[in-house]
Amino acid sequence: MAYLPSNILLTPEEMARADRMSAESGIPSFGLMRRAGYAVAATALSHFPAAVRFAVLCGPGNNGGDGYVAARQLADGGAEISVHALGDPDDLKGDAALAFQLWGGSVAPLREFQPQPGDVVIDALFGAGLSRKVSDEIAGVISSVERAGVPVLAVDLPSGVDGRSGKPLGAAFKAHCTITFMTRKPGHLLLPGKSLCGDIEVADIGIPRRIIEAAGGSISENGPPIWSAHLPFVGADSHKYRRGHLAVFSGETSKTGAARLSAIAGLKTGAGLVTLASPEDAMAANAAQLTAVMLKKVDTNAELSDWLENAKLSAFVLGPGFGVGSRARDFVLALKDSPLVLDADGITSFRDDPAILFDAFEDGETHLVLTPHDGEFGRLFPDIAADETLSKPDKALKAARRAHAAIVYKGADTVIASPDGRVAINTNGPPWLATAGSGDVLAGMIGAFLAQGLPAFEAAAAGVYLHGEAAGLAGPYMTAEDLAGQAGHAMADLVARF
Incomplete structure (x- = not known):
């Protein structure tokens, strides 16, 4: 297993660099996505064993890919799953497209999602990579989840939170817990992002320490x-x-x-x-x-x-x-x-x-x-x-x-x-x-x-x-x-x- 350097923080750009460096070093990128999705599913089951349904909201990038993998794992474990996608999943590219194929089940448009009692929302829309204000459609989904009072498990970072600054970009989910990969981002520790993440877990998905340290910049957790x-x-x-x-x-x-x-x-x-x-x-x-x-x-x-x-x-x-x-x-x-x-x-x-x-x-x-x-x-x-x-x-x-x-x-x-x-x-x-x-x-x-x-x-x-x-x-x-x-x-x- 890789070593988790606990005090290193990677900005979204630095984490993307670590992903690229991993692929260039011969580590299969889809293997990293699968391990991330497995970690999401494991966290969902450990935190919400009484969930009636896991509603997985998948975005158009790799964060959505993590969600599709998690949905497959949860479904294979007997959980009731509902998957909703932002955009047309047939337009997905690369690893996210492979993850969608791995899911293999039905997908409804995000705009049709209505939270139900007993739901746990798995937020795999954007993670830390969002750099622009969320659309009215996303803001509406966030609002409906908040009104319903159902818990949210955020993948990487609650969607709508800037991974570098912790600032909400118009609107953002308030998560019960957040699972991120290899290292936290500054947005996990800076307010108000810190207050929107809930409990934070860091999953080791197999990127070597040397790559994390090489990709990292100068920001760390004080300690x-x-x-x-x-x-x-x-x-x-x-x-x-x-x-x-x-x-x-x-x-x-x-x-x-x-x-x-x-x-x-x-x-x-x-x-x-x-x-x-x-x-x-x-x-x-x-x-x-x-x-x-x-x-x-x-x-x-x-x-x-x-x-x-x-x-x-x-x-x-x-x-x-x-x-x-x-x-x-x-x-x-x-x-x-x-x-x-x-x-x-x-x-x-x-x-x-x-x-x-x-x-x-x-x-x-x-x-x-x-x-x-x-x-x-x-x-x-x-x-x-x-x-x-x-x-x-x-x-x-x-x-x-x-x-x-x-x-x-x-x-x-x-x-x-x-x-x-x-x-x-x-x-x-x-x-x-x-x-x-x-x-x-x-x-x-x-x-x-x-x-x-x-x-x-x-x-x-x-x-x-x-x-x-x-x-x-x-x-x-x-x-x-x-x-x-x-x-x-x-x-x-x-x-x-x-």
């Missing part, structure tokens, strides 16, 4: 394969400076909590030392709340320059609760040669002239990490944000290249991108991460990884993943303080695995 080789390990020769000194900048006295969350998360994530750089008017408020985190008064550019010159500082976090304006811009520009996580107010401070920020960090290895949510992304990259032709990974990558930075484009489907072309989609973040202060905790986690020597993209990806793991430990009623507190346990679990 340890990306960054585990860079994880810091605490050994007998470790000391606090070797583990890095992280500096987090605090805002004024009424807005100090966000920076403290970042600082505590940085300490829990393994930074050897963490110092909170505070304006004078916030020193008392911060001192009253800190124990292991150190405190340093930094009010002016001159004080910051003196600190940079005389202290062993490894990385910085600026933005949480800091305030928007010229002071933030001046501090960031003073840090242009240092590893920096720029978040929240720090990002917004450059909305009027983002090029100042981008130009400051263009030299050397990537050492800036930007962590925008949708609104902040639009402030720094308004033209990219407004381009509806781009997927979220496309937008993050364009932004990374423009900014000379690793981008953490936050959301329920957070995307991490590097100027060198690598993109990772995160999947382990539970929905309860949508709580006040969780972004401040994330900034501190990423800062800690930068302080410990991880490159910017790896630090960003590891921080986002650890953030999700800590949230899982904290549970659905967590606060940001709980999340920061669990960072150390999540970090210990990660290190123990490698």
Whole structure:
């Protein structure tokens, strides 16, 4: 059997390339289709053993071919089958035509399909390959299935969902489960496609790993394969400076909590030392709340320059609760040669002239990490944000290249991108991460990884993943303080695995 490289994601175009490469290497393409169809039938029976009828909706391409093979298998197993085709199946070509001949039973036009109680719909219309808005006929079928409330098993991807972006193209099925082949597509992980797929199964149909890897591009699921080789390990020769000194900048006295969350998360994530750089008017408020985190008064550019010159500082976090304006811009520009996580107010401070920020960090290895949510992304990259032709990974990558930075484009489907072309989609973040202060905790986690020597993209990806793991430990009623507190346990679990 072939090896399923779980973190690799293939776009629809890349999956088509893998199919071609398989055929060119001597693997019979119809054999792949038959195995795909068999997998669909097996999934249908395992998920819906009480189905009265399987209604197989077949499209005009290879996705439809998978459906015809599945229909034959299910019929041979004694199931009641109804097959409906989009277009004339006699016009099918290649493997899809062979699959139709293998079916050998009656086929009704798709427009005649009416869902019945007890039906399970097998959606083999388009899969991930659709690149245009669905027709009114297809939209009508989708609507009738939704009204009937019958479950849907999607083949490859719910028809109507763009396999690259996860966006519905006019209308899309909402599947109970989805079966795809060899690897998932970005559309399986990006919203709203993720919410339309239901449970996702990945079937091995026999394409070798070498072909999947050769066909693949730069998009993957975020996880340890990306960054585990860079994880810091605490050994007998470790000391606090070797583990890095992280500096987090605090805002004024009424807005100090966000920076403290970042600082505590940085300490829990393994930074050897963490110092909170505070304006004078916030020193008392911060001192009253800190124990292991150190405190340093930094009010002016001159004080910051003196600190940079005389202290062993490894990385910085600026933005949480800091305030928007010229002071933030001046501090960031003073840090242009240092590893920096720029978040929240720090990002917004450059909305009027983002090029100042981008130009400051263009030299050397990537050492800036930007962590925008949708609104902040639009402030720094308004033209990219407004381009509806781009997927979220496309937008993050364009932004990374423009900014000379690793981008953490936050959301329920957070995307991490590097100027060198690598993109990772995160999947382990539970929905309860949508709580006040969780972004401040994330900034501190990423800062800690930068302080410990991880490159910017790896630090960003590891921080986002650890953030999700800590949230899982904290549970659905967590606060940001709980999340920061669990960072150390999540970090210990990660290190123990490698």
